[in-house]
Amino acid sequence: MFAVPPELIDTPHAHDPVMLREVIAAADISAGESVVDGTFGRGGYARGILTAEPGCRYIGLDRDPVAVEYGTSLSEQLPGLEVHHAAFSEMEGIVRGLGLNSVDVVILDLGVSSPQIDQAERGFSFGKDGPLDMRMDTSRGASAAEVVNTMGEEDLANVIYKYGEERRSRAVAHAIVEARAEAPIETTGRLAEIIRSVVWRAKDGIDPATRTFQGLRIHVNDELGELERGLDAAESLLKPGGRLVVVTFHSLEDRIVKSFLKARASKPASKGRLMPWEEEEVDDTARTFALVNKKPLEAQRDECRANPRARSAKLRAAQRTDAVARGAATDTESKQSGADT
Numbered sequence: 494m495f496a497v498p499p500e501l502i503d504t505p506h507a508h509d510p511v512m513l514r515e516v517i518a519a520a521d522i523s524a525g526e527s528v529v530d531g532t533f534g535r536g537g538y539a540r541g542i543l544t545a546e547p548g549c550r551y552i553g554l555d556r557d558p559v560a561v562e563y564g565t566s567l568s569e570q571l572p573g574l575e576v577h578h579a580a581f582s583e584m585e586g587i588v589r590g591l592g593l594n595s596v597d598v599v600i601l602d603l604g605v606s607s608p609q610i611d612q613a614e615r616g617f618s619f620g621k622d623g624p625l626d627m628r629m630d631t632s633r634g635a636s637a638a639e640v641v642n643t644m645g646e647e648d649l650a651n652v653i654y655k656y657g658e659e660r661r662s663r664a665v666a667h668a669i670v671e672a673r674a675e676a677p678i679e680t681t682g683r684l685a686e687i688i689r690s691v692v693w694r695a696k697d698g699i700d701p702a703t704r705t706f707q708g709l710r711i712h713v714n715d716e717l718g719e720l721e722r723g724l725d726a727a728e729s730l731l732k733p734g735g736r737l738v739v740v741t742f743h744s745l746e747d748r749i750v751k752s753f754l755k756a757r758a759s760k761p762a763s764k765g766r767l768m769p770w771e772e773e774e775v776d777d778t779a780r781t782f783a784l785v786n787k788k789p790l791e792a793q794r795d796e797c798r799a800n801p802r803a804r805s806a807k808l809r810a811a812q813r814t815d816a817v818a819r820g821a822a823t824d825t826e827s828k829q830s831g832a833d834t
């Protein structure tokens with residue numbers, strides 16, 4: 494299978510699953526049901542759900558070969574679990590290839606796992622020097638080093654602005670282009686140094702490299718495109734009554750989930766005030782999901798104290814109706830108008 498370097502196999506429980514209690518409650522699994530966990534990671538949700546309901550089929554996907562290798566060994570001890578190497582945008586093909594036409598639950602817990610950040614070799618962290626990689630799937634695609642050493646200055650600034658929300662994006666892109674003219678930028682430490690030469694530490698103490706690193710990571714892994722395609726795939730795969738559970742960690746992700754669910758659960762157009770003998774015309778094909786919670790759930794205080802990563806988590810859940818999936822023709826208008834709540 495994959496040739497994963499042994500130094501990349503980390504300790505088994507190095508990722509604390511975020512909002513596990515809430516995810517288990519929202520998934521509401523019964524014996525005999527099937528779950529697709531599109532972001533298997535270190536199997537925190539898999540362990541929790543299979544402990545709560547050992548009789549379910551748990552299909553974990555991850556685009557990171559190291560996570561898949563970990564999951565494959567975990568599946569030997571955890572009946573019901575199977576883990577496959579795939580991006581969650583590919584979930585339909587994977588699940589149908591396993592002989593299933595639909596599933597009861599789809600879970601997405603977005604972003605990177607703690608082991609990915611902690612391993613300097615993966616190149617996600619500006620705190621530890623390592624090769625500038627940032628790919629979750631190390632078997633394909635361009636690394637962050639390839640991006641920063643080849644992308645035009647304006648495109649680079651746009652990536653840093655759009656996905657990193659860095660106001661000094663133009664200055665950062667310019668500094669990168671000047672630095673790479675001297676020598677290629679190959680390490681996270683070097684890139685962080687270049688960023689820090691033009692962005693100053695704010696009062697909140699956040700490292701000036703944080704936003705640029707986030708922007709590059711989102712671009713390298715096409716995280717927002719993946720999310721849009723993954724939500725469409727979940728809509729196609731979920732059975733009537735099936736549950737979609739998504740945990741996001743920043744506003745760019747949450748906005749996409751919120752807009753998707755708002756469009757899919759949108760109220761059918763009303764005729765206005767009806768006469769007593771008139772019936773509301775309900776176009777059920779328009780509503781493929783019913784919202785479980787109007788506002789996103791957030792992690793409880795005890796969890797935020799124990800796991801700072803949980804502080805920015807938002808959980809949105811929705812239940813699939815029996816309407817026909819709308820497919821990739823998403824409601825672009827509502828996608829653009831989505832605001833944070």
Ligand SMILES: C[S@@+](CC[C@H](N)C(=O)[O-])C[C@H]1O[C@@H](n2cnc3c(N)ncnc32)[C@H](O)[C@@H]1O
Nearest residue numbers: 510532534535536537538555556557580581719
């Ligand atoms: C936040 S971690 C998930 C942690 C997991 N819930 C747990 O409790 O261990 C995110 C994981 O999803 C994976 N991932 C992120 N985006 C993905 C995508 N589009 N397709 C497949 N896996 C993805 C990452 O490689 C990472 O392992």
